[in-house]
Amino acid sequence: MVRTALRVILEAEPDLVVVGEAATGPEAVSLVRSLAPDVVLMDVRMPEIDGIRATEQILATMPEPPRVVVVTTFENDAYVHDALRAGAAGFLLKRADPDELIGAVRLVARGDSLLFPAAVRSLAAAAAARTAGAPRAAAARWVARLTDREADVLRLMATGLSNQEMSERLGVGPQTVKTHVAAVLAKTGSRDRTQAVIAAYEGGFMRKD
Template identity: 60%
Template sequence: MTMIKVLLVDDEELIRAGLRAVLDAQDGIAVVGEAEDGAHALGLVRSLRPDVVLMDVRMPGVDGLAATRAILRGVDEPPKILVVTTFEADDYVYEALRAGADGFLLKRSRPAEIAQAVRLVAAGESLLFPAAIRRLAAARAERAADGGAVARAGLTEREGQVLRLMARGLSNAEIGDRLHLGVQTVKTHVSSLLGKLGARDRTQAVIAAYESGFVTPSADGD
């Protein structure tokens, strides 16, 4: 079994201790380090090479948004970053997702949900809390009749279909079932559309889809 290495970044010692206890009790997950400030996160990422960083978004000094940007700029193969927050409707969370964080996790989540979130984001398979991400993006969307940046990216019809289903939080396997495609074919479409959009991952692609008006909550089943 491949071990998922996790770095915890949170200014509250009690939160770090709780997350460590939850994650170290899981098969295939190990906490390899902790930081109490975003200022120390980049150095620990470089030295410990974690697969996933659980990043508190609101910290004194260097907050999670600045730390996320520093990691994504300063590491050749950056880890997945999972923002940890108290409130999902948080501008800091949204800006961290726009900057390249891969998803977010609520501090009130149950232990099983925390472990599953780490596994999902490590695999890069699907969005976390897709409905909440949709609301965050849609609330700030600058509607464009032509789909804006997404339309200009020149997606094929099939890539557009895949992006719309990604926006609903469907995994590659679920998208394949819906479109009658093999999982590998879906992965190829996802990789292609990410490249055309200049998006680091699925989360950034979905945010672009909502901000441009290419996808709307009323159109995706909300």
Template identity: 50%
Template sequence: MTEDLRVVLADDQDLVRAGFRVILGTEPGIEVVGEAADGAEAVQQVRELKPDIVLMDVQMPGTDGLAATRQILADPACQTKVIILTTFDRDDYLFAALRAGASGFLLKNASPEDLISAVRVVARGDALLSPEVTKRVLTQFTRDQAPAPTEHTTTRPPELTEREYEVLVELARGASNAEIAERLVLGETTVKTHVSRILAKLGLRDRTHAVVYAYEHGIVAPRR
């Protein structure tokens, strides 16, 4: 029998935590094992409870969610994944959280179905980046960086084969495995294998960070 996914809720608003607890508590296979009202408490909860997922608010008193995410994920052996809760009012925090190792983002006004799906998606190792969040994050990123090349002028990372490079480009454009398979005329299982190898070769945590890597290294540029 598969063990329940263990979740910690980190938010300074009691009502938000209570609402999330009710939603997740009624879902089979998911268990809320702890709550935290600030980042420092979230770090402590993760160290003690070793949950699968942390739902992390960004703006909290004392240690904020970004600092907490960095502390939690600083350990390479850490198995806990972080989903950032956001209201979009600090885009700079969002991209910084990605760099810190967060596996995705969730709007605070998300539906119960989206909340449950987010926990399951990230728990199985996928990244959670909705198109609107991706746009906001990458807009902030490109505003803070030197102008990116308009075409693929960057040399392919030597670790990657030509096919893996093509998969990375499509992945960074936001394509799903099914879309990559269709565009590159590959089987979906083959695409999954390529994605896994890309992550392993480049030392990346998940698909989200493959997107960040591609933009940071000029492999793809935002569409103007």
């Protein structure tokens, strides 16, 4: 029923095409590998292999993996943290309205991450709980390599702003923001914006308060 509802909502948009559906984790991995979609909506809790393991398998084995958005019931679900650390581009609540769903798919398709302030705070708390000396020591090295503007961009990324929103906030062009984001990812050793934000909290660059 949920998959049918999602399909109806997404296929009503002229720029979106639903290329497949999966009922289990293994089926999701197999279909993604064969169909190569741009975006995957991955339920966190799936039969046989949960959405986290399925996400890990997809991102680790495909040369050009899709952007994965995990779908969950609770924004503070511990599974969400694990999925984001696995490389998911963000998460979407099952209670999201159609406009939020459509906006989320378009957002991650163009390379942005789907993080909400409440989720960032929750991530920060989880990161603080497991942070030890090693992550902070490693962070000290990449923090020192950030330019002032790159540091500004990382802070804004941690608030969940998109590239366009950061462009407006900083008074620079979107392409300039994109260049700074790419530099931040390279210096933090992150696959995407979400992992860069997690690294920022785990390393003490950002504080949960």
